Amino acid sequence: MAEAAPKQRSPAAPRPVRCIVKLGALSGCGAAITNKGELESIDEESLRSACAQLRQAMSDGTAPEKVRGMDWSRRPGDPADPVVDAEGFAGMAGLGLDSNFVVVHGAGSFGHFQASRSGVHKGGLHSTLVKAGFVATRISVTSLNQEIVRALAREGIPSVGMSPFACGWSTQRRNLASANASQIIESLHAGFVPVLHGDAVLDESLDCTILSGDVIIRHLAQLLTPKYVVFLTDVHGVYDRPPTDPNAVLLKEIEVDDNGGWSIVKPALEGNRKGVEISVAAHDTTGGMETKILEAAVIARLGVDVYITKVDTEHSLRALKGDVNTSSDDWLGTVIRAAK
Amino acid sequence: MAEAAPKQRSPAAPRPVRCIVKLGALSGCGAAITNKGELESIDEESLRSACAQLRQAMSDGTAPEKVRGMDWSRRPGDPADPVVDAEGFAGMAGLGLDSNFVVVHGAGSFGHFQASRSGVHKGGLHSTLVKAGFVATRISVTSLNQEIVRALAREGIPSVGMSPFACGWSTQRRNLASANASQIIESLHAGFVPVLHGDAVLDESLDCTILSGDVIIRHLAQLLTPKYVVFLTDVHGVYDRPPTDPNAVLLKEIEVDDNGGWSIVKPALEGNRKGVEISVAAHDTTGGMETKILEAAVIARLGVDVYITKVDTEHSLRALKGDVNTSSDDWLGTVIRAAK
Structure with missing residues (x-):
């Protein structure tokens, strides 16, 4: 970093x-x-x-x-002239x-x-x-x-x-x-x-x-x-192991402290299990959980919330609106934010 | 200007x-x-x-x-993979x-x-x-x-x-x-x-x-x-009137003086005729002879030769090489340069 x-x-x-x-x-x-x-x-x-x-x-x-x-340009392979609604634009406030x-x-x-x-x-x-x-x-x-x-x-x-x-x-x-x-x-x-x-x-x-x-x-x-x-x-966000693994758990909320350390807030994982995951993550190559979280942590430490969600879902729309509630059961995604 | x-x-x-x-x-x-x-x-x-x-x-x-x-990219409409001669490039000094x-x-x-x-x-x-x-x-x-x-x-x-x-x-x-x-x-x-x-x-x-x-x-x-x-x-260069006019004359060499004034060096035009052309040019709209010469004159006054030639001809190749001889009869193009 x-x-x-x-x-x-x-x-x-x-x-x-x-x-x-x-x-x-x-x-x-x-x-x-x-x-x-x-x-x-x-x-x-x-x-x-x-x-x-x-x-x-x-x-x-x-x-x-x-x-x-x-x-208003031609699209490659489409000989049709582009549609230009100049009057429509001119009439908009x-x-x-x-x-x-x-x-x-x-x-x-x-x-x-x-x-x-x-x-x-x-x-x-x-x-x-x-x-x-x-x-x-x-x-x-x-x-x-x-x-x-x-x-x-x-x-x-x-x-x-x-x-x-x-x-x-x-x-x-x-x-x-x-x-x-x-x-x-x-x-x-x-x-x-x-x-x-x-x-x-x-x-x-x-x-x-x-x-x-x-x-x-x-x-x-x-x-x-x-x-x-x-x-x-x-994919829906950051998982504790490759999302193709049937045991993979979606990490819904991660807090980052002032020193750049991070902890999983949601879901509440059993102590044992958490240890296992971090050891799995440590063997990840680029693109693994650890790398993703550390990258996002740099942004979160600025006080900027980071949302990771799957494209083309209701979750991505909520994230783009900045309207994410990690307490809601129907939220699928990862939020990485600074510890309060 | x-x-x-x-x-x-x-x-x-x-x-x-x-x-x-x-x-x-x-x-x-x-x-x-x-x-x-x-x-x-x-x-x-x-x-x-x-x-x-x-x-x-x-x-x-x-x-x-x-x-x-x-x-090394696909071309629109062409599904074939691009040719990449990596070995060829690697072997070049x-x-x-x-x-x-x-x-x-x-x-x-x-x-x-x-x-x-x-x-x-x-x-x-x-x-x-x-x-x-x-x-x-x-x-x-x-x-x-x-x-x-x-x-x-x-x-x-x-x-x-x-x-x-x-x-x-x-x-x-x-x-x-x-x-x-x-x-x-x-x-x-x-x-x-x-x-x-x-x-x-x-x-x-x-x-x-x-x-x-x-x-x-x-x-x-x-x-x-x-x-x-x-x-x-x-077109081959700057003409004294629209190049579509059968009487149009290609201006092969134009000199620009320190004040931004310009004169046609080649071809040698009869005094009368020159007067006519300038009057024609004065009625040109954007893209006319006068505009083109004045634009080029700003560059020529820096001591930079300006060559205007027709694409895809032996003349354009000579111009790109910077190898233009206006004394040669077989040069088709316009040179605009500062007066010596």
């Missing part, structure tokens, strides 16, 4: 950001909106649902029921949306293939393979970004794509070194929803590396102090 | 940029690589040729003949390219439709139509950017897309107000070819407007002082 403080040239945000949303798992591979194991394949239905729920969560009660899309959200996504089945074939994360741009891989990785992740921006726009959300590389974000031995968020803040002021993504970036020591969506979220959470952060994933 | 000096936070470039290339006409609509009058349609053959010629112009003599593509180029493109048949339906250039983000149009315009122009980056990458050119909006570029009453080029310079240092585009941006007075590719080129020429600037267009 140790990280050099990035250079800041960012103006102060005048009103707090409501929510930062990660499309895709925490410490995971962007699952939820892309199809795992299939190169550059979007799960259109999950993506559409996530965007529609985001719109519902943003609605301030005055948003018209009829959704007017903002993607406002969008009726509290669009003070930031969306971040990982690479999922975009970018990973290109990055791993070339070793971009290891750096070394003198290698033509790494240089080519850097280019190929950016093409892939920006393609996904474009599709997510379009899906949000089709739901009437004023989304704007922003690549960390183009924003000038860079790293020093993989830790953020320069990450100016002024344009993100300006875009929020102007009523737009910035959409960022894990990206290939320049690194001061290694020449280049991969900046993950989770590191972006952590940095933005520190900088913008949103009310809450939501991770939309393909 | 009057413009407030943009805020600069840009590090000095250590070696001069060789060339800034505009894909698309000067003061024109991006013609050359998109099909005029057809919504979001790329002229694939012209684009492919422009990229192949760029590769030839960049080659330092050691580039292998076999082109290894850097676009270097790319053999002097890639110290910047590429800029206009909107062409991308973005104009969305911008004009909504009036983004006039500003006013309180209007839901303008806000939607801003989103729609950016989606369209970034789609084109993505396709151009991919076309360059397929020719083995290490291209990286950079949106002016995401870079934080903004305007004040349509003049550039903030235009930090440090990331462009860093990318050039690292051996990448930045690909910028005309974009919808935030404006300090108007809320938002359109930043054209020509304004971007002018700014980058001032900042980076390239050896030469090339405009690849769909």
Whole structure:
């Protein structure tokens, strides 16, 4: 977690950001909106649902029921002209949306293939393979970004794509070194929803590396102090062991103390069992329970609640609205928050 | 031409940029690589040729003949997996390219439709139509950017897309107000070819407007002082009247003096005729001879030669190589340069 403080040239945000949303798992591979194991394949239905729920969560009660899309471009493979309801837009007093959200996504089945074939994360741009891989990785992740921006726009959300590389974000031995968020803040002021993504970036020591969506979220959470952060994933939350295990227990509430230690508040586990789980977790590789909780704990310690829920469920809608009650029996998800 | 000096936070470039290339006409609509009058349609053959010629112009003599593509993504509508020659790349000592180029493109048949339906250039983000149009315009122009980056990458050119909006570029009453080029310079240092585009941006007075590719080129020429600037267009250069007029004469060489005045050096026109042409030009609307020459003159006065030539010809290849001889009878194109 140790990280050099990035250079800041960012103006102060005048009103707090409501929510930062990660499309895709925490410490995971962007699952939820892309199809795992299939190169550059979007799960259109999950993506559409996530965007529609985001719109519902943003609605301030005055948003018209009829959704007017903002993607006025041809879709690949669809020769039909896009529908532009200019008169409809002109007649609206406002969008009726509290669009003070930031969306971040990982690479999922975009970018990973290109990055791993070339070793971009290891750096070394003198290698033509790494240089080519850097280019190929950016093409892939920006393609996904474009599709997510379009899906949000089709739901009437004023989304704007922003690549960390183009924003000038860079790293020093993989830790953020320069990450100016002024344009993100300006875009929020102007009523737009910035959409960022894990990206290939320049690194001061290694020449280049991969900046993950989770590191972006952590940095933005520190900088913008949103009310809450939501991770939309393909499982209900963090389990005490791989969710495919029939004995896996969903951890509904985790408290983080000032020292970064954490404890499971709900469900109440028997003492013995807890010991077993932590020992299981210790053997997890990246993407395991421990990693996920530690990542989320950094955000929770800022006083920002973290919700991890399954995309396209009533739980994800509640999380996006910031309306989570862990005492309720019908809540499925994980809340990670600072101990009171 | 009057413009407030943009805020600069840009590090000095250590070696001069060789060339800034505009894909698309000067003061024109991006013609050359998109099909005029057809919504979001790329002229694939012209684009492919422009990229192949760029590769030839960049080659330092050691580039292998076999082109290894850097676009390792699926193409829309093509289910085949991309070809990745990782072993080939790993075996190369270097790319053999002097890639110290910047590429800029206009909107062409991308973005104009969305911008004009909504009036983004006039500003006013309180209007839901303008806000939607801003989103729609950016989606369209970034789609084109993505396709151009991919076309360059397929020719083995290490291209990286950079949106002016995401870079934080903004305007004040349509003049550039903030235009930090440090990331462009860093990318050039690292051996990448930045690909910028005309974009919808935030404006300090108007809320938002359109930043054209020509304004971007002018700014980058001032900042980076390239050896030469090339405009690849769909006609041979600047004519004394619309090129469709059978009497139109191609202006092969124009000199610009210190005061911004200009004179036609080649061909030698009869005194009478010259008077006629200037009077014709005076009635031209945007995109006319006068506008084009005045735009180019700003760059030429920096001591940077400007070449305007037709894409996909031997002339465009010569221009991209910076190897133009206006004394030669077989040169078709317009050179605009500072008077000696």
